[in-house]
Amino acid sequence: QTHFLSHSLQAKMSRPVQARRLEGIDKNIWVEFVKLATTYSKVNLGQGFPDFPAPAFLTEAFRRAVSGENHMLHQYTRAFGHPPLVKVLAQLFEKLLGRELDPMTNVMVTVGAYQALFCCFQALVDEGDEVIIIEPFFDCYEPMVKMAGGTPVFVPLRPNPPKDGKLMSSADWQLDPAELASKFSERTKAIVLNSPNNPLGKVFSRGELGLIAELCVKHDVLCISDEVYEWLVYDGKQHIRIASLPGMWDRTVTIGSAGKTFSATGWKVGWVVGPDRLLQHLRTVHQNSVYHCATIAQEAVAQGFQRELTLYGKPESYFVQLPKELQQKRDWLVQSLDGVGMKPIIPEGTYFLVADISQFKSDVPDVPNSDEPYDHRFAKWMIKNKGLAAIPLSAFYSEAHKNNYTNFIRFCFAKEEATLKAANDILQKWKQEKNSS
Amino acid sequence: TMPFRHKNTRRIEGLDSNVWVEFTKVAADPSIVNLGQGLPDISPPSYVKEELAKVAAVDRLNQYTRGFGHPSLVKALSQVYEKVCGRKINPLTDILVTVGAYGSLFSTIQALIEEGDEVIIIEPFYDCYEPMVKMAGAKPVFIPLRCKNDGNSASSADWVLDPAELANKFNSKTKAIILNTPHNPIGKVFTREELQVIADLCIKHDTLCISDEVYEWLVYKGNKHIKIATLPGMWERTVTIGSAGKTYSVTGWKLGWSIGPEYLIKHLQVVHQNSLYTCPTPLQEALAQAFWVDYRRMDDPDCYFYSLSRELESKRDRMAQLLREAGLKPVVPDGGYFMIVDVSTLNVDLSDVDEKQPYDYKFVKWMIASKKLSAIPLSAFCGPETKKQFEKYIRFCFIKKDSTLDAAEVILKNWNKKTG
Numbered sequence: 143q144t145h146f147l148s149h150s151l152q153a154k155m156s157r158p159v160q161a162r163r164l165e166g167i168d169k170n171i172w173v174e175f176v177k178l179a180t181t182y183s184k185v186n187l188g189q190g191f192p193d194f195p196a197p198a199f200l201t202e203a204f205r206r207a208v209s210g211e212n213h214m215l216h217q218y219t220r221a222f223g224h225p226p227l228v229k230v231l232a233q234l235f236e237k238l239l240g241r242e243l244d245p246m247t248n249v250m251v252t253v254g255a256y257q258a259l260f261c262c263f264q265a266l267v268d269e270g271d272e273v274i275i276i277e278p279f280f281d282c283y284e285p286m287v288k289m290a291g292g293t294p295v296f297v298p299l300r301p302n303p304p305k306d307g308k309l310m311s312s313a314d315w316q317l318d319p320a321e322l323a324s325k326f327s328e329r330t331k332a333i334v335l336n337s338p339n340n341p342l343g344k345v346f347s348r349g350e351l352g353l354i355a356e357l358c359v360k361h362d363v364l365c366i367s368d369e370v371y372e373w374l375v376y377d378g379k380q381h382i383r384i385a386s387l388p389g390m391w392d393r394t395v396t397i398g399s400a401g402k403t404f405s406a407t408g409w410k411v412g413w414v415v416g417p418d419r420l421l422q423h424l425r426t427v428h429q430n431s432v433y434h435c436a437t438i439a440q441e442a443v444a445q446g447f448q449r450e451l452t453l454y455g456k457p458e459s460y461f462v463q464l465p466k467e468l469q470q471k472r473d474w475l476v477q478s479l480d481g482v483g484m485k486p487i488i489p490e491g492t493y494f495l496v497a498d499i500s501q502f503k504s505d506v507p508d509v510p511n512s513d514e515p516y517d518h519r520f521a522k523w524m525i526k527n528k529g530l531a532a533i534p535l536s537a538f539y540s541e542a543h544k545n546n547y548t549n550f551i552r553f554c555f556a557k558e559e560a561t562l563k564a565a566n567d568i569l570q571k572w573k574q575e576k577n578s579s
Numbered sequence: 580t581m582p583f584r585h586k587n588t589r590r591i592e593g594l595d596s597n598v599w600v601e602f603t604k605v606a607a608d609p610s611i612v613n614l615g616q617g618l619p620d621i622s623p624p625s626y627v628k629e630e631l632a633k634v635a636a637v638d639r640l641n642q643y644t645r646g647f648g649h650p651s652l653v654k655a656l657s658q659v660y661e662k663v664c665g666r667k668i669n670p671l672t673d674i675l676v677t678v679g680a681y682g683s684l685f686s687t688i689q690a691l692i693e694e695g696d697e698v699i700i701i702e703p704f705y706d707c708y709e710p711m712v713k714m715a716g717a718k719p720v721f722i723p724l725r726c727k728n729d730g731n732s733a734s735s736a737d738w739v740l741d742p743a744e745l746a747n748k749f750n751s752k753t754k755a756i757i758l759n760t761p762h763n764p765i766g767k768v769f770t771r772e773e774l775q776v777i778a779d780l781c782i783k784h785d786t787l788c789i790s791d792e793v794y795e796w797l798v799y800k801g802n803k804h805i806k807i808a809t810l811p812g813m814w815e816r817t818v819t820i821g822s823a824g825k826t827y828s829v830t831g832w833k834l835g836w837s838i839g840p841e842y843l844i845k846h847l848q849v850v851h852q853n854s855l856y857t858c859p860t861p862l863q864e865a866l867a868q869a870f871w872v873d874y875r876r877m878d879d880p881d882c883y884f885y886s887l888s889r890e891l892e893s894k895r896d897r898m899a900q901l902l903r904e905a906g907l908k909p910v911v912p913d914g915g916y917f918m919i920v921d922v923s924t925l926n927v928d929l930s931d932v933d934e935k936q937p938y939d940y941k942f943v944k945w946m947i948a949s950k951k952l953s954a955i956p957l958s959a960f961c962g963p964e965t966k967k968q969f970e971k972y973i974r975f976c977f978i979k980k981d982s983t984l985d986a987a988e989v990i991l992k993n994w995n996k997k998t999g
Contacts, residue, residue, distance in 0.1 A: 160846040161693035408860030437831035
């Protein structure tokens with residue numbers, strides 16, 4: 143027995159117990175805001191999930207799988223994706239991408255689109271690689287790139303407000319082509335594209351995608367294309383898949399989500415579609431991290447897709463009905479917000495909308511030299527004092543750019559009519575209070 | 580055209596092959612009696628399935644839940660394990676729910692292991708430990724279990740670590756040791772004395788212990804599963820991993836958990852929030868309900884934790900008997916649902932087969948093709964130095980329904996009737 147610690151033991155004990163790859167990625171906006179919403183909110187338009195039920199055909203399929211004769215559905219399935227699911231995904235995406243797909247090598251199932259993103263970065267981004275991220279971005283991209291040892295390089299969507307004083311659309315937020323081109327360097331490994339975009343709701347046009355594609359081809363850069371909201375596009379707009387553009391199939395991994403497609407975020411079933419020579423590396427990460435995804439949810443999602451494939455393009459298709467319903471909800475919320483002086487940016491897609499709250503600044507005064515961006519403080523105040531939960535837009539910006547856009551908050555409108563009405567009531571009351579003071 | 584420059588990242592270099600991908604494909608043929616992969620073909624208990632069926636009808640249970648673990652599940656886990664460990668476990672800070680125990684191993688290793696670290700792995704080992712340690716940039720340091728009766732082993736208890744050899748593996752770079760008890764593939768249940776030897780070294784060298792206890796409930800008469808985290812000085816340096824798949828015979832639910840002190844678990848939570856964020860809600864809720872059922876009867880022999888063990892003990896005994904009748908000497912496991920057996924005594928000559936693979940790989944492939952029976956070669960569970968030591972063993976899984984074992988019986992009884 144020693145009374146003194148050995149030199150090497152002292153050295154070991156003075157080192158942090160956690161690995162260096164966790165440096166700077168421990169904070170997470172959702173932990174804070176989900177807690178606040180749970181504690182204070184009467185109406186939660188914050189975190190992105192529907193408060194209406196998943197479609198009956200899907201939950202029925204789940205129940206059948208659970209209680210059916212085949213109890214082997216409670217055991218492991220194929221690690222890279224339950225055969226019925228990868229087969230139907232291949233069939234569907236063959237149609238959508240206009241090319242032949244092998245379900246065994248061009249498709250992999252993941253634990254939500256989140257894990258698909260993780261596999262992409264772990265498989266393809268090495269220390270020293272640069273990854274271009276378009277701001278504002280779904281917040282996990284940055285820490286995932288960092289955890290893989292990569293360097294995030296940010297390029298903003300810039301608002302070009304319409305001159306006629308009409309409400310802005312997400313289409314008015316655009317990349318500056320020269321600025322985008324300047325972000326590509328020898329070290330650029332990949333660009334992350336998210337269309338339709340969370341939080342703005344932007345649906346990238348063919349021209350905009352073409353610009354990105356040209357740069358990817360020119361610099362031999364990969365494209366990680368997060369298309370989880372692919373079915374949620376409004377006003378007759380079309381979602382275009384960058385993997386279908388010339389020169390892009392071989393360098394693109396396309397990510398999708400059953401949670402967003404079928405309004406069942408809690409099922410955590412996602413997938414990647416892409417060329418085998420990229421997916422083989424994602425398979426290696428997958429087999430060394432989670433290995434299998436839960437069987438039953440995959441079985442039910444497969445059945446959901448089989449139904450959709452037979453109804454494709456028809457009015458009864460969920461892919462047709464859901465965006466129709468959500469478009470109405472979007473318009474409702476736009477009216478609500480506009481009616482009280484918050485200026486919504488009308489989203490072309492997704493179930494999020496961002497609104498400019500600068501006219502409400504009197505309620506939550508600015509604090510000069512505050513650590514916290516204004517919209518953060520505003521959102522927290524609003525949850526606590528008005529019971530209405532939303533997410534500050536600065537949550538979707540890098541540390542360096544958090545103070546560039548501090549007058550915006552993001553609302554989720556994938557909510558029952560009653561929820562949206564309750565939100566409207568809160569907003570109306572608030573407006574009356576402001577007018578009378 | 581430019582050569583395609585986009586290769587795999589360094590962290591996954593050499594980690595692409597996997598014994599399961601190879602053998603589950605081979606054994607997928609339904610005419611083959613599959614005693615290979617560790618997958619029950621018995622039905623999960625009906626109340627477990629019923630809980631899941633009920634859950635699908637509750638709307639909010641189809642949406643996201645708490646990232647680090649569904650509240651009712653972490654509550655249930657804390658209650659069950661408080662009882663087992665005899666210490667208070669905070670459901671929010673001391674537990675992380677993951678995608679299977681596999682996900683817990685990954686989160687633990689990614690959180691706590693990095694380049695420059697060494698991690699001690701006991702051979703034979705569940706095959707993912709080595710690639711996961713490598714993916715974290717660290718160096719696996721192997722130490723074999725050795726058969727103490729000069730290779731004449733009748734029980735998993737015959738396989739032991741040499742304490743002096745083990746002590747030599749520890750140095751200033753040793754970040755962790757991975758313990759698996761009950762052990763896959765041998766079925767060894769480490770005794771208190773054996774665990775104390777490991778614990779003493781962990782404390783002396785300030786090393787962490789990653790304790791894979793997925794088979795914790797499957798221990799047979801005369802044996803007791805002991806949690807190394809309950810030994811003095813160990814709670815603060817141990818992450819204990821469990822599995823719903825193994826506890827409730829639902830491997831396809833892919834839910835597992837890590838339990839340990841907050842100051843370690845918080846780092847696993849960071850990995851989790853940056854890799855998959857949440858686990859599926861309906862499965863977690865159903866699992867929580869199943870745990871409440873069994874928590875309430877933990878002092879009752881009907882508790883599934885004990886009844887499954889009794890059911891498997893008779894299957895174990897049957898499997899051992901069948902192998903003996905075929906002229907083999909099985910290593911009877913004290914726990915788990917695997918059994919290893921030395922097949923060299925059958926003297927099957929495979930020298931004309933492709934030499935690059937170890938004997939047991941060739942044997943299993945031959946056995947699948949000619950006997951229509953599958954198993955897993957033991958050298959899949961070894962580091963490079965010990966392949967020779969273990970290549971005469973294969974592993975059978977016996978968590979199989981009676982008709983599967985009946986079919987295996989027919990094959991084994993007729994084994995000697997054909998030429999090998």
